[in-house]
Amino acid sequence: MNHAPVLPIVIPALAAALMLLDRRVAVQRALAWGSLLLLVLAAGWLLAATSHGWRGIYLVGNWAAPWGVVLVADRLSALMVAVTTLLAGLALAASRTGWDTRGQHFHPLLQIQLMGLNGAFLTGDLFNLFVFFEVLLIASYGLLVHGDGRERMVAGLRFVTLNLLGSSLFLVAAAILYGVTGTLNLADLSLRLASGDVAASALARAGAWLLLVVFCLKAAILPLSAWLPGTYGAASAPVLVLFAVMTKVGLYAILRVFTLSFGNESGPLAGAAFPWIAAFGAASFAAATTCALAGVDLRRLTSMLVIASAGLLLIGIGLATPATVAAALYYLVHTTFSAAAMFLVVDLVSRTRGSALDRLDATASARQPALVGGLFLVAAAAMAGLPPFGGFIGKAMLLQATLPASGAGAGSAGWIWAAVFAGSLFGLLALSRAGSTLFWKSEGDFAAADAGSGATHGNLRATEAGSPAEPLQARDWAPVVVVLGLVAAVSVGAAPLQRYVQAAAEDLLQPAALIDATLRTRPMPGPHTPAPETRR
């Protein structure tokens, strides 16, 4: 058996365990970079192997598929693991400025979060997906409150409460689906739902909708997105880099579960959720970009744009044709990197404006306006989806795929074009307004802002921002340049990436091959292996 699918889970788990043996930050940093190197190799191996259509089915306990927990690595999983690994490297680079010493256990928590993320991307079992969600959430609770302080504790309390409610709903949904079908394997679930009678499918439908609610909560889709700005507003910069992929986990789960378990092969439930998914995505995109116009600080504005990008991805997923799903996957890679870049730029802005932080007013100019403003310009252009960046290519792919001429999604093109154009315009306006306020209209220098408003705004983040008198060093802005390089690479390498996501989207919408491969994989023979069983 090929062990590649299990490596992205095992490597960070072992690294986290080793880190706890020695609490010195230098040792933990070395282990973190070592783990990252191995993860890059493992992710590269998965990408290279799956790009030729190989599906890695890994029987964790050496039990055949519907009986034991199974890991499934296909093109989509490998892509998500690769994106997560790159973001982890950026988070590590961003924590070099001293964030990892402002509290204990930064590095072990980061590794455990990576384990949870990779596990959620690779699992082929519904309950196992729940467990990996919990693993990444537990780590994210710790990372969110990393650095301590009142703001973070209140935000953490809310975030944990909300996610515990989400987990309860997830468990109820999993229990319903198990009660109806007698299986938790995502591939087997699809077959059972196809053969189930109609009486069972009403309960099954309730389970499916509950799962959709849970995943939309994780992905911060419109009615369930109110938690995100407050949570992201309190977290520290390196944590936010990794949180850029957190909402994408919810989107991945929607894409995986609703194409595989409730997809084309599953009888009466096939595709039932897709029109709703697309409608909520469009509403979320338009509303969140409108809210971004009212952002009072750059961090909240960026958070709203993260919600908006999740909405845009959901449009592509909900239209459920290979071209739209491919556009969504391409945009997902771009928007994850550009959100990480934007959060890092927000941190630079906060640190160079004294106590004015990232508030959108003209009381203070950044200490190094050319450097910070230049980085902001590039990151904002990427975030807004201006050409030549990948956001433009992704949106163009999506809009082109909804044209009536392309056959798919005919009749829905009108409202999707309206939502995408209006939302993109509002996002662009919000970012231009923020940029011109912060870098052109600002008059006072950071020292004047300190004298004027230091007393009222002397909060936690102002003290953490450090003295604005210290100019930014290369280690402060280098991570931004690296992530912007990745954004540019997504744009320059659009053709091969597009071919890859196109193949991934076609795989997703034709789940029969994956279901077959999952259920046909036999355990490795060994001294204690039970004789091969026939399926029920």
Add this chain to the structure above:
Amino acid sequence: MELLLAGAIAVLLGTGTYLALRPRSFDVVLGITLMSYAVNLFIFAAGRVVAGRAPIVDGAADGLADPLPQALVLTAIVIGFAMTALLLVLALRARQACGTDHVDGDEEPQ
């Protein structure tokens, strides 16, 4: 038996929802705990309500209880227990940092 179980789940979930909507962090923690009890019972019920059977294949007995929901409940209990502990610590830290146990961290309505 089924009615009793369903009633217990409903009461636990209703009480938990009421407590979770209250503004004090301790009430919220209690509410979440009651809700997780309700969810655990629900998972247990998903394996059908069977009394007096072992969750193992036994040639002598004339049936068995589904062992999988029991394993799932065990996992859910462990995770829920750890989460409750974490939530309690967070609530205490927020209480220390804010001087109030209001979930907004502030007594005044904003």
